[in-house]
Amino acid sequence: MNDAATAGSARARELETRIREEALFGRLPLLKGEREYSTRGILATGFSYAVAAWCFLIGGYAANYVGAVEGMVALIAGSVAGVTMSSAAAALACNRYGLEQIDYTKTGFGQNGAKLVLVFYVINQIGWTGMILVMFARGLMNTAKTFGFDGGETLVRVAVLVGLVICYLVVIKGVHVLNVFNAIITPGLVIACVFLFWSIFKDDGWSKLVAAAPIEPTGDGPLDSVIAFEMGLGAGFSWWPGIGFLTRNTDTQRNSLYPQILTMGLGMGVVCCTGLLAGLLFRDGDPTVWLPLVGGKVFGTAALLLLAIANISAGAIMMYTGALGLRHVRALHKVPWKTLTLITFVPMLPFVVAPTTIYEKGSSFLTYNATMFAPIAGLLLVDYFLLRKQRVNVSQIFEDGPKGHYRFLGGFNVVAVGCIMLGQLLYVWLLNPVTYEAHGPVRVLTASGPAVVVPMLVYWLVSKLWLIPKGIGGYGAPTAALPVERPNI
Amino acid sequence: MDQAAFEAALKDELDKRIGEVSDYRDDAFGHIGAGEMAVVFVACVLLPVVLVLVLR
Numbered sequence: 001m002n003d004a005a006t007a008g009s010a011r012a013r014e015l016e017t018r019i020r021e022e023a024l025f026g027r028l029p030l031l032k033g034e035r036e037y038s039t040r041g042i043l044a045t046g047f048s049y050a051v052a053a054w055c056f057l058i059g060g061y062a063a064n065y066v067g068a069v070e071g072m073v074a075l076i077a078g079s080v081a082g083v084t085m086s087s088a089a090a091a092l093a094c095n096r097y098g099l100e101q102i103d104y105t106k107t108g109f110g111q112n113g114a115k116l117v118l119v120f121y122v123i124n125q126i127g128w129t130g131m132i133l134v135m136f137a138r139g140l141m142n143t144a145k146t147f148g149f150d151g152g153e154t155l156v157r158v159a160v161l162v163g164l165v166i167c168y169l170v171v172i173k174g175v176h177v178l179n180v181f182n183a184i185i186t187p188g189l190v191i192a193c194v195f196l197f198w199s200i201f202k203d204d205g206w207s208k209l210v211a212a213a214p215i216e217p218t219g220d221g222p223l224d225s226v227i228a229f230e231m232g233l234g235a236g237f238s239w240w241p242g243i244g245f246l247t248r249n250t251d252t253q254r255n256s257l258y259p260q261i262l263t264m265g266l267g268m269g270v271v272c273c274t275g276l277l278a279g280l281l282f283r284d285g286d287p288t289v290w291l292p293l294v295g296g297k298v299f300g301t302a303a304l305l306l307l308a309i310a311n312i313s314a315g316a317i318m319m320y321t322g323a324l325g326l327r328h329v330r331a332l333h334k335v336p337w338k339t340l341t342l343i344t345f346v347p348m349l350p351f352v353v354a355p356t357t358i359y360e361k362g363s364s365f366l367t368y369n370a371t372m373f374a375p376i377a378g379l380l381l382v383d384y385f386l387l388r389k390q391r392v393n394v395s396q397i398f399e400d401g402p403k404g405h406y407r408f409l410g411g412f413n414v415v416a417v418g419c420i421m422l423g424q425l426l427y428v429w430l431l432n433p434v435t436y437e438a439h440g441p442v443r444v445l446t447a448s449g450p451a452v453v454v455p456m457l458v459y460w461l462v463s464k465l466w467l468i469p470k471g472i473g474g475y476g477a478p479t480a481a482l483p484v485e486r487p488n489i
Numbered sequence: 490m491d492q493a494a495f496e497a498a499l500k501d502e503l504d505k506r507i508g509e510v511s512d513y514r515d516d517a518f519g520h521i522g523a524g525e526m527a528v529v530f531v532a533c534v535l536l537p538v539v540l541v542l543v544l545r
Contacts, residue, residue, distance in 0.1 A: 022502075479511060
């Protein structure tokens with residue numbers, strides 16, 4: 001009798017734990033009393049996200065096109081503007097309703113349309129993970145080189161594979177392990193940044209920096225400036241997939257918005273400048289090349305190792321959120337976590353086969369993030385603020401039945417999907433993110449500007465003229481909870 | 490754990506949570522109004538864009 005009662009109690013506890021995990025790390029709406037981040041907490045977390053290894057990479061890319069002053073303005077302005085655009089709608093909605101980001105996106109794109117956004121989301125996670133793992137591998141290669149061992153591309157390939165395996169093991173064991181990593185990495189990176197700024201600015205560094213020409217400019221000044229700005233914006237927009245994951249856990253609307261702008265926008269922009277200035281000074285944008293040059297063998301090796309650990313940690317977090325995102329696909333609902341994570345890792349294999357080739361195209365990937373997320377962010381702003389007046393029906397987000405408010409047409413808000421395609425095509429026409437071939441008024445209007453504003457206007461107009469009068473999409477419908485007939489969780 | 494029991498518990502929990510978050514009023518987390526959002530956009534989006542275009 002006692003054994004049965006103990007077993008029953010253990011089952012109840014296990015069930016409670018799984019439900020709690022489903023709320024914190026899964027898709028259940030997070031309640032007001034469960035929010036963990038106050039101002040201090042979200043600032044600390046946002047800062048540990050912002051001071052990440054890729055900042056050095058982003059600054060290094062910008063050093064190819066612009067000088068010190070122009071680059072600093074472009075990177076800081078771009079990342080602040082990008083993060084503000086990314087976080088405004090998603091942060092406030094995810095905070096108010098405790099929603100996971102892709103779930104919130106269903107209100108704008110439809111139950112199936114949100115899965116298209118999920119594809120961009122997963123590309124972002126896989127792309128950044130791959131890039132920083134190659135950076136990790138090149139860091140190891142260059143560290144080995146300073147000790148007289150030149151492993152070349154083979155060592156890079158092996159190290160990327162090892163990095164992938166470590167990330168996989170961390171993800172399946174639980175990302176809680178990373179809290180320990182981050183306790184060391186974040187202060188370490190802050191110290192490294194301060195040391196880097198000091199090293200760069202000592203001995204007339206500033207006058208040298210101002211005089212330093214960009215490494216590989218296109219020769220078209222205004223275009224170079226726009227490319228650098230688009231890199232800053234790309235860095236800011238890269239946060240779009242992660243915003244909801246953080247802000248649903250904040251305690252107020254203001255804490256869901258301003259700390260992100262301050263840390264992931266302003267903070268990241270400033271740290272990116274380290275990469276920019278070091279790149280200009282040492283004439284190479286690759287941090288795995290200039291880090292040993294800045295601080296000599298000891299500091300360089302320590303910094304590269306720190307970067308290596310930071311990259312593994314960041315890679316594991318991104319693969320974790322990428323795998324979580326795949327839970328939105330009904331066919332993958334019941335796939336065991338280990339298998340689901342493995343599926344997320346499969347598209348990473350090209351980074352093992354041709355690491356350096358892909359790494360050298362990193363700046364294109366950075367700009368492509370602006371291409372992907374600028375129109376999405378703009379459209380959600382119109383949908384949440386202007387059309388829905390900051391109110392959604394949470395029960396309908398989880399309703400997969402044909403009468404659900406966010407079914408739109410066959411599960412797709414065709415207007416929203418059409419508008420993001422319009423925005424992305426417009427961006428690529430204005431500034432090809434791979435070749436940087438430019439057309440039209442890109443030098444004056446930038447590429448992200450029209451790619452955000454035009455879809456916003458078209459979406460607002462077509463919604464007012466068609467979606468809302470036809471009663472499609474639940475605009476203006478009561479937000480009181482309705483019974484969920486076919487839950488999509 | 491029995492998957493069916495977990496899914497049933499998950500559905501119950503989902504219904505409970507949907508009910509609770511749907512009842513949150515506008516000011517449950519401190520409302521950011523249109524005026525404040527406009528200031529944010531001018532300061533954090535328009536101003537940075539203008540700075541880049543003017544200072545290049």
